[in-house]
Amino acid sequence: MNCRGAALVLVMWLIALLTTTIAAFALTARVEHLQGRTMGDMAAGQELAHAGVDYALSRMQGTPTQPAWRADGRPYRWQFDGHAITLRVIDESGKVDLNQADPVLLQGLLRALGVEQARAQQLSSAIQDWRDADDLKQPSGGAESGDYAAAGFPYGAKNARFDSIGELQRVMGMDAALYAQLAPHITVFGGARPNARFAQAPVLTAMGLDAALLLAQREREDAAAAIGDTAGGAMAAAGTGTYNVDSRVTLVGDRQAVTRAVVRLNPEGVAGAPYTVLRWEQGAAAK
Known part of the structure; x- marks a missing residue:
C-alpha cells in the first residue's frame, strides 16, 4: 500500500512538472510570437516611413493641380496603404x-x-x-x-x-x-544667416525679426494660394533643395515608426537617385 501511495505521489509530481513545462513553453512561444509580430510591424512601418520621405520630396515641386508644400516645418498628412503618415519638411537654409x-x-x-x-x-x-x-x-x-x-x-x-x-x-x-x-x-548645411522664408519662430526671433508677423504673413500667402493665386504661393514655397524630412507612421497602439532624413535634391536630368542622403535616422517613438 505504501509503495502504491509513493507511486501515486510520484505520478502527480511528474504531471505537475510536465504541466509547468508545457505552460512555460506556451508562454515563451507566445512571447516570441508577439515579439516577432512587433518587429515585423516595425519593419513594415519603417518602409512606410521611407515612402513618406520620398513622397514629401516629390511634393516640393508644385504642379498645375497641386501647390508645392512649404518647407517651414508645418505638418502634412498622407494616407498610404491604410496607414496615416505625418510629414514635416524644413529647408535647412532656414536654420x-x-x-x-x-x-x-x-x-x-x-x-x-x-x-x-x-x-x-x-x-x-x-x-x-x-x-x-x-x-x-x-x-x-x-x-x-x-x-x-x-x-x-x-x-x-x-x-x-x-x-x-x-x-x-x-x-x-x-x-x-x-x-x-x-x-x-x-544645421551644418545652411549659410551665415538663415533664410527667413523657412525659419521657425525661435530662429526668426534670433534674427531680430517679428516672428508673429512673419508667420501670419505666411498664413495669408497660403490663403491666397488656396483661392487661386498660385504664383505667390509657389514663390513663397520654393525651397533651396536641401531639406530635413520627418516622417512618422502610426502603428498599432501608441507606437510610431519614425524616419528623419536630411537630403539634397539632385538636379533634374542627373542620372541616379533623385536625392543624396546627408543624414538618415530611423527608429520608434511613442505617439
Whole structure:
C-alpha cells in the first residue's frame, strides 16, 4: 500500500512538472510570437516611413493641380496603404548653421529658447571655441581644451568645423534638455544667416525679426494660394533643395515608426537617385 501511495505521489509530481513545462513553453512561444509580430510591424512601418520621405520630396515641386508644400516645418498628412503618415519638411537654409553663425545669432537663438543671458553668452563662445582652429578663448568666455581637461572631460575642443549637429552635445555647458530644444533649429548645411522664408519662430526671433508677423504673413500667402493665386504661393514655397524630412507612421497602439532624413535634391536630368542622403535616422517613438 505504501509503495502504491509513493507511486501515486510520484505520478502527480511528474504531471505537475510536465504541466509547468508545457505552460512555460506556451508562454515563451507566445512571447516570441508577439515579439516577432512587433518587429515585423516595425519593419513594415519603417518602409512606410521611407515612402513618406520620398513622397514629401516629390511634393516640393508644385504642379498645375497641386501647390508645392512649404518647407517651414508645418505638418502634412498622407494616407498610404491604410496607414496615416505625418510629414514635416524644413529647408535647412532656414536654420542656424553651427559653423557659420556669428555670436549675436547664436546668443539670440539661445535666448529665444529661454536660456538666460550669462549662459547664452558662455555657450555661444564655447561653440565658437569648438569650431575655430586656435586655442585662444573667446573674450566673452568659452571653453578651450584646457577647460575641458580641468572639468574632467576625456576630450578637448575640436578646433575644427562641426561635422554634425550631434557634436553640439559635446560642447562644454550643453545638456540633453537644451540640445533637444536646439536640434530642430540648427544645421551644418545652411549659410551665415538663415533664410527667413523657412525659419521657425525661435530662429526668426534670433534674427531680430517679428516672428508673429512673419508667420501670419505666411498664413495669408497660403490663403491666397488656396483661392487661386498660385504664383505667390509657389514663390513663397520654393525651397533651396536641401531639406530635413520627418516622417512618422502610426502603428498599432501608441507606437510610431519614425524616419528623419536630411537630403539634397539632385538636379533634374542627373542620372541616379533623385536625392543624396546627408543624414538618415530611423527608429520608434511613442505617439
